[in-house]
Amino acid sequence: MKNPFIIDADRQKSIKHREVASFSRDRVIGTEVPWIFPETDSIRMHTDEKRVHWLFFLGIVVFSILLYRTASLQIASGDQYRLWAEQNRIRIQSVIAPRGIIFDRMNKELVKNIPNFQLLLIPADLPRGADQLADVINNLTPYSGLSSDDLENLIGNADSSSYQPLLIREHVPHDEAVVIEIATRDIPGVHTEITASREYVYDDQLAHVLGYTGKLTEKEYESVLSEGAQYELNEVTGKSGIEKSYENILRGINGKREVEVDALGKVQRLITDSPPTPGNNLTLTIDAALQSELSRRISEQLAHLPNSTGAAAVVLDPRSGSILALASQPSYSSNAFITGQSDEEYQDLINDPKNPLFFRTISGEYPSGSVIKPIIAAAALEEGIVNSKTTFLSTGGVSVGPWFFPDWKAGGHGVTDVKKAIAESVNTFFYLVGGGDNVTTTGLGVERIREYGERFGLSHPLGIDLLGEASGFLPSKQWKEDTKGEPWYIGDTYHLSIGQGDLLVTPLQVASYTATIANGGTLYQPYLVNEVKDSTGRIISQHAKKILSSGFVSPANIQIVREGMRSGVTSGSSQQLASLPFTTAGKTGTAQFGADSKTHAWFTAFAPYENPEIVITVxxxxxxEGHAAALPIAKEILSWWYENARL
Structure with a gap:
């Protein structure tokens, strides 16, 4: 057997002297195969050339589509996508401008701005997954002041794509706001913010005058936007009083800031800042100290009158129509509308039978009773129905056919001229000068009473710079026929002449026509805002007094009426004022209302008599009765004014 590990000589020689030029395809030694195999088939997979062509074509199509989309995104829509990406990172936030401050005539702050810590949420930053959103609600609930269900409903009702902040809670105490800021740092879309909130220094004493602010309702928001105003959804607006009537002046111009936020919507850095412009400040004609004293005196008087449902009072300057004090009771807390009150508290307020939200001073309409008599006297003098020497005999009333119209004093007042008639409030005199007796005396009649009433400011708003002023009402023959289906009787004129029947006036109207008599015959438009200043103190505008009417009663006849009101203090129904250390003139009134003959108590006065500086109507x-319930309030206020506030 040949040793397989020994190479024979011939083989060894072949290998040594030649390069291996072939190999054995079938592993048979000695069979030489050429290095290149031109005559043999190569080993390969069997393919269909048409399929390859189709696959190659499909690849080109797919590549072309991808190339087109890439070009579209980067070139055609690149700017838009870059903008969207930038908006997710860079945001423009509104900075609410602080409202203007309101001052009294002595430059005391009546309302100011204080920090308000708010808890806010950006709906667009919330996670879309139900589980993740549930985690946000669970983590936020302990700090929201809401139940988890209420918070879920609040978030669920918001537009999930909106970047408008959703108010979760406000008026958070400072220490708690710091804790919330730390605790919510990892909750997406949640942040705290400091804004300005109103604080009313005199609260319920000036609630009806100043009013209050509140968040825009959805309807209000849509309304202001439709009018072209730029408001934020969480911005406040004036809801009543000066806050509402001077909204466009008190509201400033909002600022803007550009910030960079992270994936949770948290602000990382401030890029640009455009500060807001504060609203303009108002200086009122109100004397805050006088207002406080008036409110206190009314409250004390009402405490002794359990059957009374409320009271109203006006103090003004007869030389201009500027309002010094304007009180309405019962009142309410303006601050409660700012800091929030429960549904139960709010329902108690609006359902209170004494209606504390009602601004009696300018919106209340009442029968005037005898405080109308100075107007009737002035009209009768001007029309020549009577003069300063004309007298009538008062025996207790006037009879017309089967009807008897009584005087308030049994047996009457005896011989009475116009001054005595005003001083002692003699009904008989005013029956005759108003309606006549169909025999010897021709009275003014309803048409002329209406004419002079309107000239003195009745039956229409006077235009005070507050919303909600009532018109009052002067009846007419036509009105009665149209409304009641009855003719006008002489008895209707009698009732009108003493301030009864269908006549209605507001306390502001009574104060204004009292001022007209006090100053010699000029009816001024009453007003509350004296100056508008910007936040630096620069005066933007000042009120110019406005005359509504004048010269419709001669100075001589006005003076006769003034003397009659002065006689009311020296010898008539207003004698309680005689003890004051300065001269005054006044008129009491007792006005029946309702089916059970209850009466409203009126009193109106001016002082000093010679050169009046103040009018008060209560x-x-x-x-x-007026002398018992209303006059004492007026007396205390006149005394206080003389000692403390006379300018």
């Missing part, structure tokens, strides 16, 4: 609802 109404006490269901207060009884």
């Amino acid at each position: 109404l006490v609802e269901a207060g009884g």
